[in-house]
Structure formats: C-alpha cells, structure tokens
Amino acid sequence: MLTTATTSTAARLPSGERGAFARDLVAGLGSRPRTIAAKYFYDAEGSALFERICRTPEYYPARVETRILAEHAREMAGMIGADADLVEFGAGSLEKIRLLLGGMDAASASLRYVPVDISRDHLAGAAAALQAIHPALRIVPVAADFTQPFALPDGRRRVGFFPGSTLGNFHGAEARALLRRFAGLLRGGGLLLGIDLVKDPAMLHAAYNDAGGVTAAFNLNLLARANRELGADFDLRAFHHYACYQPMTRRVEMHLVSAKAQRVTVGGRRFAFAEGDAIHTENSYKYSIEAVRELASASGFRPAACWTDPERLFSVHWLETL
Ligand SMILES: C[S@@+](CC[C@H](N)C(=O)[O-])C[C@H]1O[C@@H](n2cnc3c(N)ncnc32)[C@H](O)[C@@H]1O
Incomplete structure (x- = not known):
C-alpha cells in the first residue's frame, strides 16, 4: 500500500x-x-x-554461448565483414567481442567497435581493458539506455551484436519493439543475437x-x-x-x-x-529456435544462420536487416 x-x-x-x-x-x-x-x-x-x-558453475548460458562464439568466430566474422561499425547492445564486460575479434585477423583493423551499455563506469573500465589488449582497434564506448533514443557515431555500415540473452528480459511486444529499433539503427548490416533456449526447468x-x-x-x-x-x-x-x-x-x-x-x-x-x-x-x-526466427521476422529482420551447442541449451542467430 x-x-x-x-x-x-x-x-x-x-x-x-x-x-x-x-x-x-x-x-x-x-x-x-x-x-x-x-x-x-x-x-x-x-x-x-x-x-x-x-x-x-550453475550459470550455463555464459559458458555455452562463449563456446558457440569461439567455435564459429571465423564464420560469424565473415558475416559481420570489415569496414563496419560493430555496435554491441548491453556490452557488459566486453569479453564476448574478444572471441569475434579472434576470428577476424587483419579485418579488425578496419572495424570500429561501439559498445553500448547503461552501466557507465563499468563500460569505461571494460573499454580501457579491451583497448590494452587490442591497441589498434578503434573503440567508441557509448553510455546509453538502448530502450531510449541515443546517438551513434555516423557514416559507416552498422552491424549489431546482442549476446548474453539480454533480449530475454523483454516480454513479447517489448522484444519486438526493441528489435525493430535495432533494425532501424543497423543500416546495411545484420544482428548477431545470442538467446537462451527452453530446457529442463531444473x-x-x-x-x-x-x-x-x-x-x-x-x-x-x-x-x-x-x-x-x-x-x-x-x-x-x-x-x-x-x-x-x-x-x-x-x-x-x-x-x-x-x-x-x-x-x-x-x-x-x-x-x-x-x-x-x-x-x-x-x-x-526462454525461446525455441523457431520462436526466435518468428520474432525476428516480425521485427524487421530476415533470419539467416543459427548456431547452437550439441545439447541445444543456447542459440546464436545471424539476422539480416531487410
Ligand atoms: C545480461 S547482461 C549481458 C552482458 C554481456 N553482453 C554478456 O553477454 O555477458 C546485460 C547487459 O546489458 C546492459 N543493459 C541492460 N539494460 C540496458 C539498457 N536498457 N540499455 C543499455 N544497456 C543495458 C547491462 O548493463 C549489462 O551489461
């Protein structure tokens, strides 16, 4: 009361x-x-x-997504391409981007990485740590709430990265609205989306x-x-x-x-x-792979590749902008 x-x-x-x-x-x-x-x-x-x-030990999503990204980094990097701004939504510790950069070789030199996160101080620290490991990588951290309008650096093709199953925090209509917002931002590219799957409730x-x-x-x-x-x-x-x-x-x-x-x-x-x-x-x-693809199709994307682990615990999707 x-x-x-x-x-x-x-x-x-x-x-x-x-x-x-x-x-x-x-x-x-x-x-x-x-x-x-x-x-x-x-x-x-x-x-x-x-x-x-x-x-x-209990939080399998981080471990399994990391394994999927590590295993398929080269293929994913090929889809992202060079000469792009790679915008990561809800970037957190910037650990997972390291796996994609590992699959890029020289291409990472022309990539500009734009981590977006609401946690301002944590983002600044994580960006500095990444810069120390990849001194040649151009990093433009953006402290912003991605559910609200915010400014991104301009002028290049934009590709998105949205790992960690953060999309799962949004219910159906909110998730569609968020993906539509991202589709509008990611001109000429696609979105690499990591999302957790339905499984044993235990x-x-x-x-x-x-x-x-x-x-x-x-x-x-x-x-x-x-x-x-x-x-x-x-x-x-x-x-x-x-x-x-x-x-x-x-x-x-x-x-x-x-x-x-x-x-x-x-x-x-x-x-x-x-x-x-x-x-x-x-x-x-928690989603089925089919439900992720339906959600993407209803939100301004064309579902393309999908990677999962042998136990189908977690999924990573490449969604092309229309
Ligand atoms: C579940 S964690 C995932 C972190 C990281 N991407 C990973 O995969 O380990 C969610 C992240 O999104 C950020 N976040 C949550 N809501 C946000 C919002 N509305 N705008 C920007 N960042 C947000 C949090 O600060 C956090 O870093």
Missing part, C-alpha cells in the same frame, strides 16, 4: 539517470504487482556481480539460484543501489531472493520477497510491505 508523502516527491528526486531510477522505482513500488525494469540492476556493483554470476532453476548466493546478491543489489543513490532505507536482511521458472509463460521470474511486515522510504514516499509481498525484478524469457 502506498502511504501519503510527507514532502513533495518531485522536490526530492535527483536529476538525470538517478532521477529516472527514482521515478521508476517510486512508480513501480506504487503499482500492483510491484515491479521495476531489469536495467536498474546495472550500476558498477551490479555489473561486477553479473560478471561473477557468469563464473558460477537446470533453469539452478542457474538462477546458484549455491554461492551470487544471483541473490545481484537481485538484492537493486535495493542496495536505491539506498546508495536515492537515500532509501531498505533493510537488505528483510528481503529474500526468489527465482523460479514458469513453464506456462516460458520465463524465469526473479522477485524480492518481504520477510516481514515493514515500511520503506524511497524519494520521500513511504511504502508498506506485508510479509510475503514481492517486488518483481526480472523476467528472463
């Missing part, structure tokens, strides 16, 4: 990126079900925690509930971030990480569940939680 504000919320909200987080969190806590976009996981701390998730459950508690820490970092950036007063010990696979909707849902009746203040607004009340923090939709 939303209780009355003692001070004007607008007067207390910070401007810019923090303002958007505050506005969306206050709106999300006031809505039913309580919900917040997954993009807010990613401040520097959240990005570092995501890198740790990728190294947990394996999915384990991937989002690692024994070391890293995914729980990642989920709870959303509240820690609100405390750090917005002066909120979430008690992190009073919320539990909960993740489960819903076969009817083919998605893993992540929630933060209140362990007791409590009140929390965010941006001058007070929010009441009963024991068991939840904040829905992430969806991760």
Whole structure:
C-alpha cells in the first residue's frame, strides 16, 4: 500500500539517470504487482556481480554461448565483414567481442567497435581493458539506455551484436519493439543475437539460484543501489531472493520477497510491505529456435544462420536487416 508523502516527491528526486531510477522505482513500488525494469540492476556493483554470476558453475548460458562464439568466430566474422561499425547492445564486460575479434585477423583493423551499455563506469573500465589488449582497434564506448533514443557515431555500415540473452528480459511486444529499433539503427548490416533456449526447468532453476548466493546478491543489489543513490532505507536482511521458472509463460521470474511486515522510504514516499509481498525484478524469457526466427521476422529482420551447442541449451542467430 502506498502511504501519503510527507514532502513533495518531485522536490526530492535527483536529476538525470538517478532521477529516472527514482521515478521508476517510486512508480513501480506504487503499482500492483510491484515491479521495476531489469536495467536498474546495472550500476558498477551490479555489473561486477553479473560478471561473477557468469563464473558460477550453475550459470550455463555464459559458458555455452562463449563456446558457440569461439567455435564459429571465423564464420560469424565473415558475416559481420570489415569496414563496419560493430555496435554491441548491453556490452557488459566486453569479453564476448574478444572471441569475434579472434576470428577476424587483419579485418579488425578496419572495424570500429561501439559498445553500448547503461552501466557507465563499468563500460569505461571494460573499454580501457579491451583497448590494452587490442591497441589498434578503434573503440567508441557509448553510455546509453538502448530502450531510449541515443546517438551513434555516423557514416559507416552498422552491424549489431546482442549476446548474453539480454533480449530475454523483454516480454513479447517489448522484444519486438526493441528489435525493430535495432533494425532501424543497423543500416546495411545484420544482428548477431545470442538467446537462451527452453530446457529442463531444473537446470533453469539452478542457474538462477546458484549455491554461492551470487544471483541473490545481484537481485538484492537493486535495493542496495536505491539506498546508495536515492537515500532509501531498505533493510537488505528483510528481503529474500526468489527465482523460479514458469513453464506456462516460458520465463524465469526473479522477485524480492518481504520477510516481514515493514515500511520503506524511497524519494520521500513511504511504502508498506506485508510479509510475503514481492517486488518483481526480472523476467528472463526462454525461446525455441523457431520462436526466435518468428520474432525476428516480425521485427524487421530476415533470419539467416543459427548456431547452437550439441545439447541445444543456447542459440546464436545471424539476422539480416531487410
Ligand atoms: C545480461 S547482461 C549481458 C552482458 C554481456 N553482453 C554478456 O553477454 O555477458 C546485460 C547487459 O546489458 C546492459 N543493459 C541492460 N539494460 C540496458 C539498457 N536498457 N540499455 C543499455 N544497456 C543495458 C547491462 O548493463 C549489462 O551489461
């Protein structure tokens, strides 16, 4: 239940990126079900925690996608071509681009790499680390929210790279709108898309509930971030990480569940939680290969090549712009 504000919320909200987080969190806590976009996981701390998730034994998507990219890097690099801007959406640690660059030889000298990520400080650090390994590569990092209009360097053919199954965080209509937006940006090229596949729910459950508690820490970092950036007063010990696979909707849902009746203040607004009340923090939709191809066809792309692993756990698709 939303209780009355003692001070004007607008007067207390910070401007810019923090303002958007505050506005969306206050709106999300006031809505039913309580919900917040997954993009807010990613401040520097959240990005570092995501890198740790990728190294947990349970989180197969990172390992399997890496294997697929390593195995087919040369073929994929041939499709991307030289003399292009390679725009990576939600680029994270910039680890996976290294595999594609490995398949490019001299072609990488004429490639310009444009990693786009919402996690500004993490992006700057990752770009500097990549530059140290590939001194000749032209890197133009763009700190931006790719769901909003943003500027890209101009003048060259553009090809996209969207690994990590980040597209899975968007439900059907949102995923179509996002791919259409990317198709509009990627003139004269295509998109290399990495997306997780439907599988045994037990394996999915384990991937989002690692024994070391890293995914729980990642989920709870959303509240820690609100405390750090917005002066909120979430008690992190009073919320539990909960993740489960819903076969009817083919998605893993992540929630933060209140362990007791409590009140929390965010941006001058007070929010009441009963024991068991939840904040829905992430969806991760799982696809069949056919469903990815249908989605791409409905969103401005022509599905072309597809690579997967022998167990069909994960898929990488080359989608051509129309
Ligand atoms: C699931 S991680 C994948 C990271 C990396 N691509 C990989 O494959 O390991 C999602 C990444 O997308 C970024 N991200 C999420 N939402 C975003 C948005 N709306 N705009 C820009 N970047 C976003 C996050 O900061 C994070 O680096």
